[in-house]
Amino acid sequence: MTRADIKPGFKVDSTAGMFLGMKALTSINGLGNLDTAAVTDMSNMFQSDTALRLLPDLNTLNTQNVIDMSGMFVPMDAIFDDLRFK
Numbered sequence: 001m002t003r004a005d006i007k008p009g010f011k012v013d014s015t016a017g018m019f020l021g022m023k024a025l026t027s028i029n030g031l032g033n034l035d036t037a038a039v040t041d042m043s044n045m046f047q048s049d050t051a052l053r054l055l056p057d058l059n060t061l062n063t064q065n066v067i068d069m070s071g072m073f074v075p076m077d078a079i080f081d082d083l084r085f086k
Helices: none
Strands: 003-005 027-029
């Protein structure tokens, strides 16, 4: 799978490992559609998604109740030059 599409109003209580290990994933459309108001754990959400280069809606995620973001982008540090947050 190279692209994930998230429909509006998709409620989750955890995003831990949601896209974990999807090495071919290049884009996530509708990330801002995730209703993360109840989420406390976002750990490893994008871990090992080494082809992922664009997260335009990342800043729209509600992180008010999140207490664990560990490993969220590990080991993606080699691509941070290409990763764009819009």
